[in-house]
Structures are given as C-alpha cells and as structure tokens.
Amino acid sequence: MSGRAIGLQPARIRAIGMAPIGTRWLEIVGAWMLGLIWVLPLLYAVWTAFHPAAYATRFDLFAPLTLHNIQLAWEAAPFARYFLNTTILVTLILVAQFVLCTPAAFAFARMEFPGRDFVFAIVLLQLMVMPDVLLVGNYRTMVHLGLVDTILAIALPYLGSAFGIFLLRQTFRMVPQELDDAARLEGCSLLGRLWRVYVPLAKPTYIAYGLVSVSYHWNNFLWPLVITNSVTTRPLTVGLSIFASTDQGIDWSIITAATLMTSGPLLIAFLLFQRQFVQSFMRAGIR
Amino acid sequence: MAGVRRETLQAWALILPALVLLVAFTHWPAVATLVDSLYTTPKGSRPPRFVGVENYVALMDDPVFWRALHNNAVYALVTIPASVVLALLMALAVNTALPGRPLLRMAYFTPTMLPMIAVANIWLFFFTPDYGLFDRIVGVFGMGRHNWLGDAATALPAMMAVAVWKEAGFFMIFYLAALQAMPPDLKEAASLEGSSRWNFFRRVTLPLLMPTTLFVLVNAVINAFRLVDHVVVMTRGGPDNATTLLLYYIYETGFRFWDTAMAATLTVVLLALLGTLAIFQFGVLGRRVHYR
Numbered sequence: 340m341s342g343r344a345i346g347l348q349p350a351r352i353r354a355i356g357m358a359p360i361g362t363r364w365l366e367i368v369g370a371w372m373l374g375l376i377w378v379l380p381l382l383y384a385v386w387t388a389f390h391p392a393a394y395a396t397r398f399d400l401f402a403p404l405t406l407h408n409i410q411l412a413w414e415a416a417p418f419a420r421y422f423l424n425t426t427i428l429v430t431l432i433l434v435a436q437f438v439l440c441t442p443a444a445f446a447f448a449r450m451e452f453p454g455r456d457f458v459f460a461i462v463l464l465q466l467m468v469m470p471d472v473l474l475v476g477n478y479r480t481m482v483h484l485g486l487v488d489t490i491l492a493i494a495l496p497y498l499g500s501a502f503g504i505f506l507l508r509q510t511f512r513m514v515p516q517e518l519d520d521a522a523r524l525e526g527c528s529l530l531g532r533l534w535r536v537y538v539p540l541a542k543p544t545y546i547a548y549g550l551v552s553v554s555y556h557w558n559n560f561l562w563p564l565v566i567t568n569s570v571t572t573r574p575l576t577v578g579l580s581i582f583a584s585t586d587q588g589i590d591w592s593i594i595t596a597a598t599l600m601t602s603g604p605l606l607i608a609f610l611l612f613q614r615q616f617v618q619s620f621m622r623a624g625i626r
Numbered sequence: 627m628a629g630v631r632r633e634t635l636q637a638w639a640l641i642l643p644a645l646v647l648l649v650a651f652t653h654w655p656a657v658a659t660l661v662d663s664l665y666t667t668p669k670g671s672r673p674p675r676f677v678g679v680e681n682y683v684a685l686m687d688d689p690v691f692w693r694a695l696h697n698n699a700v701y702a703l704v705t706i707p708a709s710v711v712l713a714l715l716m717a718l719a720v721n722t723a724l725p726g727r728p729l730l731r732m733a734y735f736t737p738t739m740l741p742m743i744a745v746a747n748i749w750l751f752f753f754t755p756d757y758g759l760f761d762r763i764v765g766v767f768g769m770g771r772h773n774w775l776g777d778a779a780t781a782l783p784a785m786m787a788v789a790v791w792k793e794a795g796f797f798m799i800f801y802l803a804a805l806q807a808m809p810p811d812l813k814e815a816a817s818l819e820g821s822s823r824w825n826f827f828r829r830v831t832l833p834l835l836m837p838t839t840l841f842v843l844v845n846a847v848i849n850a851f852r853l854v855d856h857v858v859v860m861t862r863g864g865p866d867n868a869t870t871l872l873l874y875y876i877y878e879t880g881f882r883f884w885d886t887a888m889a890a891t892l893t894v895v896l897l898a899l900l901g902t903l904a905i906f907q908f909g910v911l912g913r914r915v916h917y918r
Contacts, residue, residue, distance in 0.1 A: 370719035371726075373712075374733040377791065381736060384748045439647065442640035452634040458641065465652045467844075467904045471852050472873060472896060475662070475880045475889045476655025499648030529636060558741035560855040561873070565881050576743045580859055583747055591751050598747040602740045609739045613732060616739075621803035 388596040408596035412582075415593065417570050418600065421578035428490050428563075428574055429556050433549055435498045444507030445533050449519070465501035474565050481566060488572050493563045497556065503548055510544040511537050547619035557605050575601045656897060662890035674887070681891040691892070693867045694875040697782060701871060702850040705789045710842055712794040714835070717801030731802075738796040746859035749788045750775070753860075775861055778868040785869050788856050793849060797842045804838040805831075840907065847903050851896060872896050 388409065390402045412418070446452075447459050470477060477496050478487075486492040514537055522532045538545075560576040567573045573581075579601045583594050599606075609616050663681055665674035685691050720731045737745060753774040774784045808831070816826045854874040857863060863870035863878060870878075873896065880889030 366719065366722075367724060370716075370724060370730060373716065373719075374730045377737065377795070378733045380748050380752050380791070381740075383752065387751070439644040443644040446637040446640040450633055450637040450640075452637040455637070458645070461653070462645070462648060465648060467848065467900055468652060468656060468897060469848065469852060470651055470655075472900070473652065473655040473659065473893065474877060475886060475893050476659040477651055478880070479658065479662075479886070480651070480655060495647070496651035499644045499646070499651070501648065501652075504644060554739060558743075560741065560743050561858070561877065564858070565877070576741050576855075579741075579747070580743050583859070591754075594747060595751060598744045602744045606736070606739055609736070610732075613728075617731075617735065617799055621799055 384595045384599060387592055388599050390592070392590060392592040408592045409600055412593045412597035412600060416578060416582040416597070418575070418578065418582075418597070420570055421573055421575045421601075424490060424572060424578075425557060425574040425576075428493055429553050431490065432494045432497055432556050433552055435494065436500050436503050436548075436552060437545065439498055440500055440503035440507055441538065442533065444504045445511055445537060447504065448508045448511035462501045462504055466505070470496035471559075471562060474562060477562070478565060487566060488568050490572050492566045493572070493574065494556075496562065500552075503552070506544060506548055507541060510541040514540050546615070550616055550619040554605055659890045659893045659897075662887060663894045665887055667885050667887040681887055685888070685891055685895070690867055690870065690875065694870045694872050697868070697870055698851065698872045700782065701786055701789070702847065704783075705786050705793070706843070706846040706850055708786075709790045709793040709797060710839070710846060712790065713797035713842065714801050716794060716798040717805055720798070720802060721805045734798055735795040737792045738799075740792070742792060742853060742855035743859050745788060745792050746856040749784075749791075749856070750860050753784055776865055778865050781861055781865060781868045785856060785860065788860070789850075789853070793846065797846065800838050800842055801835065804835050808834060844904075844907055847907065848900070851900060872899075 389404050389406070391405055391407065443462075447455065447462075473496070481487050481492045481495075484492075486495070518536050518540075519532055522536050527535065558576060559574075560580070563574050564577050564580070567577060570578075579597055582597055662674075664676060664678060666677055666681075668674045716734045720727060720734065724730060740748075755773045755776075772780070774780050812830055813826070816830060851871075851873060854871050854877070857869055857871055857874040858877070861869040863874055872892065876889050876892045876896065879885050879892060
C-alpha cells in the first residue's frame with residue numbers, strides 16, 4: 340500500500356499551473372468557445388448595421404459595406420439632441436458627485452465628531468437600497484419640486500452617492516498622516532489640505548470613480564424613462580427605446596444601427612482605453 | 627472643548643450637502659413610500675384616504691404579484707449562480723497564459739459596457755422567429771421556428787440568458803483582480819507538496835476568493851432586483867406575465883396604470899426583500915469569509 344503511494348509521488352509533483360497537455364488543450368478550446376459565444380450577438384449586430392438590409396440575415400463574405408443604415412437612423416429620430424442631453428446629464432452628475440462626495444469622504448476619513456459612525460452607516464444604507472428602486476417616491480418628490488421632465492431631475496437622486504463617499508473615504512484613509520501634519524504646520528487650512536494633499540493623491544480613485552459613474556449613467560434607463568417625456572430632456576437610452584418601439588416597420592438594420600450608434604462613444608472609448616477601464620472597475624470594486 | 631466643537635461643526639459642514647441629497651432621494655422616499663402604502667391612491671380631487679394594511683391584503687390576492695415574485699425568485703436563483711460561476715471560469719481562463727488572452731478578455735468584458743437597453747435590442751433581433759440567429763442555429767439541428775419571447779415557457783429563460791451574458795464579464799473583472807493579487811509563493815508551496823490542481827483550487831484558491839465572491843454576490847443580488855430594462859424593451863412583462871419581475875411590476879403599476887398606492891406597497895415589499903437578503907448575506911455569509 341505504502342509502496343504504491345510512494346510510487347505515485349513523482350507523477351504528482353508537477354508545477355500546479357501545468358495541466359496534462361490534453362486537459363490544457365481542452366481548457367483553451369473551452370475558453371475560446373465561450374469567448375465566441377460571448378461576441379456572437381455583438382458581431383451579428385455589427386454585421387446587420389453595416390450591411391444593406393437585404394443582407395441582414397444572409398451571410399455573404401462579399402456583401403457590400405454601407406453606412407446607409409446609420410445615416411437613416413440618425414435622420415429618423417433626434418439623436419443629436421439625445422446625445423447632447425446624455426452628455427449634459429453625465430457631466431452634471433460627475434461634477435456634482437466629485438464636489439459633494441469629496442468633502443464628505445474627507446470628514447468621514449480624517450475627522451473626529453460625535454455620531455460619525457452612525458451617520459456613516461446611514462450613508463452606506465444606500466449601497467443596498469439604490470435610488471433605482473425608489474421610482475415612485477422620487478417621482479412624487481420631483482412633482483412637488485416642479486422638476487418633472489428636466490435633466491436635473493434625472494440627475495438629482497444620484498448626486499449624493501454613498502458609493503463615491505465610501506470609495507474616496509477608503510482612499511483618503513491611506514494618505515500618510517505625516518503629509519497632513521506637515522501641511523498643517525505650513526499653515527494650510529482644512530480645505531487647503533484637502534485640496535492640496537488629499538485630492539492630488541487620490542487621482543487614480545477619481546479616474547476610477549469617474550469611469551464607473553459615466554458608464555453607469557450613460558447606460559441608465561428606467562428612472563430617465565419615468566421622469567422625462569420630451570425630446571429636450573430624454574437621454575440616449577430612452578430615445579433609443581422609443582425609436583425602436585415606434586414601429587419602424589421593424590427594420591432591424593436601422594434599429595441595430597441606432598443601437599450601436601448610441602453605445603458607440605462609450606464602446607470606442609472602452610476599446611481605446613481598455614486597460615484603464617478594466618483597472619478602474621477593479622479599483623472601484625475592491626473594498 | 628471649544629476646539630472639539632469647532633471640528634464637529636467643520637465636519638458637519640463638509641458632510642451636510644452630500645448627506646441632505648442622499649437622505650432626500652434615498653431615505654426620505656423609502657419612508658414616504660411606506661406611508662403612501664397605507665393610503666389609497668388619490669384620484670382627481672379625492673384626497674388619499676388612510677386604509678391601514680388594506681393595500682397589503684389586496685396585494686396578497688393579486689395573482690400577478692405572486693407571479694412576479696415567483697418569476698423574480700427563479701430569475702435570481704438561476705442568473706446569480708450562473709453568472710458568478712461563469713465569471714470565475716472566465717477569470718481563471720484569462721489569468722493563465724492563453725493564446726490571444728487580451729482578445730478573449732475583451733470578448734468577455736465588452737457586453738458590460740453596453741447599455742442594457744442596447745443589449746435588449748440586439749438580443750431581441752437574436753431571438754426573432756425565423757430571421758434571428760437563434761432560430762437559424764437551432765434550425766441547423768433540424769428544429770423548426772420558435773417564438774422564443776412569445777412562448778411563456780421560453781420567455782423567462784431567454785431573459786435570463788440576456789442577463790447572464792451582460793453580467794458575467796463584469797464580475798469576471800473582480801475575480802481577475804483577486805487572482806492577480808494572490809501571492810505566487812502559495813502556488814510554489816502547494817506544488818512542492820504535490821497537491822493536485824483541483825485540490826489546490828478547492829483548498830487554497832476558492833477560500834482566498836471568498837471576500838470577492840461575497841462582494842460579487844451582493845452586487846448580483848441587487849442587480850437581479852434592480853435591472854429590468856430588458857423586460858421593458860423585450861417583452862413588457864409578457865406573454866401572460868411570464869417575464870414580469872418585481873421592479874417591472876412596480877413600474878407598470880405606478881407609471882402605466884398610475885396606481886401609486888399599490889406601486890408604493892409593492893416597493894415596500896421589494897425593500898423588505900432586499901433588506902432581508904442584505905442581513906442574510908452580511909450576517910450569515912459574512913461570518914464565513916476570512917478577510918485579510
């Protein structure tokens with residue numbers, strides 16, 4: 340018994356990452372199969388959008404490429420306005436979140452005051468109960484404020500962001516206390532220290548938070564759908580859904596063209612800055 | 627003493643702007659919704675009337691509510707494990723030296739960058755009877771046309787496929803980060819002791835990934851109840867409420883039927899559900915997780 344066990348040993352001493360060739364090969368094929376399944380819907384959409392409608396469901400390697408569908412989609416709905424609305428919305432949210440969350444995060448990270456932990460817990464509740472779920476209550480508030488159908492109303496529920504406060508607080512706590520003390524000795528005020536010491540050191544966190552925030556609100560749909568009802572306020576996502584549902588004669592070429600067009604800027608930005616994006620999402624996720 | 631009070635005032639001044647907005651659009655609507663759920667929906671000049679738990683009693687008799695609850699439970703129980711396991715597999719795959727690794731990582735992650743509503747449009751086309759790619763693929767295997775979204779039996783699974791496709795790549799990123807942060811000497815030690823790959827994965831990798839798994843799970847649970855954009859675009863809850871999820875039902879009740887009291891009641895149920903899940907996740911699972 341023991342002899343057999345010892346006899347097995349040499350075969351088992353193998354670098355862990357190295358599986359037998361057969362298994363390894365299977366894994367590679369499996370990984371690529373999954374990858375293929377994952378890009379297939381997207382490739383299909385790209386194919387449909389950039390070929391004449393006649394080729395929408397026919398595969399011919401030599402089918403002529405065209406931008407005609409994009410052009411038709413662009414002219415069929417006020418997408419230029421929707422792009423502008425989304426840009427305004429995303430910028431407004433990003434700037435406000437930075438301005439509001441930074442001081443709050445600093446206070447939670449580096450100041451002593453009674454009730455701090457309790458208030459922080461209240462803030463963190465929002466991580467579980469997000470404004471997306473509170474459509475009914477927030478809609479009523481917007482009616483009272485007279486803000487229904489404004490871009491500000493789309494943005495308001497997201498400005499005081501628990502996620503942002505939490506993320507920045509974690510970063511600020513990592514800033515060496517000596518730097519803070521040195522700045523204090525130099526006669527730097529509270530806000531001066533925040534602005535000159537903490538904010539510059541937290542730059543990677545701001546980039547990460549910014550990317551996460553922009554992609555979240557570029558893609559957000561249900562709340563904007565509820566609170567807007569005119570061309571001048573609708574963001575791209577809502578505009579796209581209305582465009583796709585108002586009986587375009589279900590011309591898939593044009594609908595997919597519009598779909599890719601509206602996701603285009605974010606998608607292109609992602610492909611260009613892939614590493615930055617992925618690292619940002621990772622940074623935002625590590626708690 | 628005066629110094630302490632000064633710091634307290636300063637701290638509150640720094641916190642207050644963010645806190646006011648946060649409370650006004652998260653805590654306040656939650657409380658207001660709870661209150662609203664105890665009143666009738668105001669109609670015209672008729673003001674809301676206090677009815678106690680009558681709305682909740684009505685809800686218990688509402689078959690669509692039970693259907694939505696059931697759908698959402700099935701949806702969560704399938705999409706959460708499926709996307710988490712796939713995410714882990716993806717991360718493990720992309721973490722090894724694989725031919726074309728950056729391309730593969732991009733393939734997995736790209737759906738995450740698309741708006742859910744764009745994803746819904748693409749998959750709507752995908753599922754179209756006859757023309758859609760899906761029917762053409764199964765057609766190769768000799769199966770006839772099928773209305774994937776029009777059939778009550780396949781509509782919800784179709785929605786789940788969309789959700790898993792969109793989410794898995796997102797969760798992969800967090801697993802990938804955790805895998806890359808794992809000290810390499812662990813692997814060396816294990817290989818010297820002759821531990822098999824599966825054993826190493828089960829005994830070392832998986833426990834070390836537990837905090838990540840908890841984080842991913844929390845997000846997956848929230849998303850399973852928060853994200854219904856694809857329902858709005860693809861099925862509007864149909865056929866015959868087969869794809870109605872809770873938040874979609876809230877949206878429909880509140881903003882298509884304008885029954886705000888019932889919508890408020892439904893929201894309270896959803897909040898209670900999310901709260902219970904949060905307590906469970908942090909209380910029960912959290913204790914079994916070893917943090918660094």
